[in-house]
Amino acid sequence: xxxxxxxxxxxxxxxxxxxxxxxxxxxxxxxxxxxxxxxxxxxxxxxxxxxxxxxxxxxxxxxxxxxxxxxxxxxxxxxxxxxxxxxxxxxxxxxxxxxxxxxxxxxxxxxxxxxxxxxxxxxxxxxxxxxxxxxxxxxxxxxxxxxxxxxxxxxxxxxxxxxxxxxxxxxxxxxxxxxxxxxxxxxxxxxxxxxxxxxxxxxxxxxxxxxxxxxxxxxxxxxxxxxxxxxxxxxxxxxxxxxxxxxxxx
Numbered sequence: 001x002x003x004x005x006x007x008x009x010x011x012x013x014x015x016x017x018x019x020x021x022x023x024x025x026x027x028x029x030x031x032x033x034x035x036x037x038x039x040x041x042x043x044x045x046x047x048x049x050x051x052x053x054x055x056x057x058x059x060x061x062x063x064x065x066x067x068x069x070x071x072x073x074x075x076x077x078x079x080x081x082x083x084x085x086x087x088x089x090x091x092x093x094x095x096x097x098x099x100x101x102x103x104x105x106x107x108x109x110x111x112x113x114x115x116x117x118x119x120x121x122x123x124x125x126x127x128x129x130x131x132x133x134x135x136x137x138x139x140x141x142x143x144x145x146x147x148x149x150x151x152x153x154x155x156x157x158x159x160x161x162x163x164x165x166x167x168x169x170x171x172x173x174x175x176x177x178x179x180x181x182x183x184x185x186x187x188x189x190x191x192x193x194x195x196x197x198x199x200x201x202x203x204x205x206x207x208x209x210x211x212x213x214x215x216x217x218x219x220x221x222x223x224x225x226x227x228x229x230x231x232x233x234x235x236x237x238x239x240x241x242x243x244x245x246x247x248x249x250x
Contacts, residue, residue, distance in 0.1 A: 054144040103182055129150040
């Protein structure tokens with residue numbers, strides 16, 4: 001009788017093959033990780049900027065130069081509005097496009113309701129940020145603290161939300177969702193980007209992309225992607241420099 005029990009070497013080969021196959025067919029989460037990095041990186045920069053401007057408005061005397069000129073304040077306000085539009089777009093497309101794909105594939109392995117509820121809970125915080133930004137653009141000395149507080153409140157919720165999403169949901173996506181289904185959902189999300197925000201959002205995301213991100217996201221590789229990203233980034237970089245100045249590097 002022939003022994004059909006696989007040898008240790010055979011079992012190792014089988015395991016390695018299965019692992020390689022799973023890796024090859026698992027969804028690529030580079031895009032959503034990049035979006036999360038941009039969201040958290042920018043909200044943190046905005047909090048730092050407005051906290052600094054608030055300190056300056058409280059310590060500057062009337063005989064010195066104004067701590068925040070109105071042109072800069074209006075640029076900051078416009079940037080906050082664009083940032084909030086980008087975050088809303090990200091969350092709306094998770095709810096409407098990505099979550100249904102995950103729910104169908106996971107078949108009860110994950111409860112997505114709490115994540116969507118957190119998206120809803122963020123809405124009033126984003127509305128408060130937008131209102132505070134508008135007031136700051138009109139009267140920066142009076143409303144810098146208000147905008148700093150609104151941004152801080154939003155940042156704290158975003159940090160907790162994104163940390164939980166990446167910890168609890170990403171493994172479920174990798175384990176259950178087919179790569180092609182995930183890629184199709186990403187393509188639908190890109191098509192859903194509002195035309196008026198598309199160039200700014202692309203430049204904003206690319207400003208946070210690593211060389212490895214560019215290699216994965218562009219079929220031509222990192223060098224081709226870097227050349228393309230340079231032109232895309234120009235739609236965003238002027239705003240970044242005008243708003244953050246010394247804070248622009250990240």
